[in-house]
Amino acid sequence: MLFNDGGAYETSMGTWSRLVGDVFIDWLQVARDLKWLDVGCGNGAFSGLISNSCFPKQVVAIDPSSEQIDFARTRSDATDVNFRVGNAMSIEEDDNTFDLAVMALVIFFVPDPPKGVSEMVRVVKKGGLVTSYTWDTLNKGSPSSLITGHLIDMGFKPDSLPNPQVSEMAALNKLWTEAGIIDLKSDVITVERRFRDVDEYWDISCLFPNIQKIVPNLTPDHVIDLKTRIEEDLTVGDDGMLYQTAKANAIMGTVT
Ligand SMILES: C[S@@+](CC[C@H](N)C(=O)[O-])C[C@H]1O[C@@H](n2cnc3c(N)ncnc32)[C@H](O)[C@@H]1O
Numbered sequence: 001m002l003f004n005d006g007g008a009y010e011t012s013m014g015t016w017s018r019l020v021g022d023v024f025i026d027w028l029q030v031a032r033d034l035k036w037l038d039v040g041c042g043n044g045a046f047s048g049l050i051s052n053s054c055f056p057k058q059v060v061a062i063d064p065s066s067e068q069i070d071f072a073r074t075r076s077d078a079t080d081v082n083f084r085v086g087n088a089m090s091i092e093e094d095d096n097t098f099d100l101a102v103m104a105l106v107i108f109f110v111p112d113p114p115k116g117v118s119e120m121v122r123v124v125k126k127g128g129l130v131t132s133y134t135w136d137t138l139n140k141g142s143p144s145s146l147i148t149g150h151l152i153d154m155g156f157k158p159d160s161l162p163n164p165q166v167s168e169m170a171a172l173n174k175l176w177t178e179a180g181i182i183d184l185k186s187d188v189i190t191v192e193r194r195f196r197d198v199d200e201y202w203d204i205s206c207l208f209p210n211i212q213k214i215v216p217n218l219t220p221d222h223v224i225d226l227k228t229r230i231e232e233d234l235t236v237g238d239d240g241m242l243y244q245t246a247k248a249n250a251i252m253g254t255v256t
Contacts (some may be wrong), residue, residue, distance in 0.1 A: 019191040033057040034099035040106030044072030062086030088116040093123045103132040108161040117179045131252035141247030144208040150229045158210040172251045181253035189248045194241040198231045
């Protein structure tokens with residue numbers, strides 16, 4: 001098991017993504033000067049990590065959302081990344097182009113995960129890597145699982161992911177094996193984050209897209225009830241802060 005305790009105290013929503021991304025990059029241990037494809041780059045947080053930690057030769061990063069790509073292009077930590085609108089289901093790149101393709105917290109959003117993996121295999125050179133990490137949502141590993149669990153108990157119906165089943169380790173190994181990828185390595189990444197109090201926890205966590213949609217339907221009493229439930233579940237540290245852990249499953253393998 002790989003572990004990151006969060007280091008410095010931070011507040012932004014992308015912190016979860018960066019905590020897990022840092023551990024994942026250490027785990028990958030890849031060479032310098034590689035051509036990377038970041039599939040489902042979103043706002044470019046993970047692309048920035050590649051750019052700053054992996055000494056890449058080139059990074060192409062794609063996402064179907066033009067708004068996210070527009071934002072990513074403004075990042076000061078990813079100025080050398082080539083951000084483009086694109087879809088995992090049909091990657092607009094030639095065969096055998098990249099040394100490595102990665103999906104960071106993405107595969108459970110892809111409508112047809114085997115197709116998405118086969119597209120990464122197609123654009124990666126023989127001997128290159130196809131890799132992914134994803135919150136273990138089915139086993140309550142996602143940072144949003146705590147709130148969504150309580151919302152469901154309170155009678156709300158938060159949106160679920162299109163393909164949550166592919167977040168489990170066994171499903172990832174099956175997907176990679178069936179795509180003909182060899183020399184598989186997988187691991188669980190555990191990250192821990194701390195919050196000043198339950199109000200800060202709520203302010204950050206209600207920004208998850210599936211929770212954000214429900215917030216307008218919550219009365220002040222609902223929010224008080226929710227915060228009470230959440231506070232009971234979070235661990236209080238010796239420093240008096242509230243701690244939450246999340247778990248992601250990571251996999252990598254070689255294209256033949
Ligand atoms: C949780 S975000 C992850 C963003 C980024 N990779 C990170 O780690 O911070 C999931 C991203 O998957 C993208 N996504 C959803 N469906 C996709 C698809 N079919 N192909 C590529 N990306 C997709 C979304 O637009 C969103 O930006």
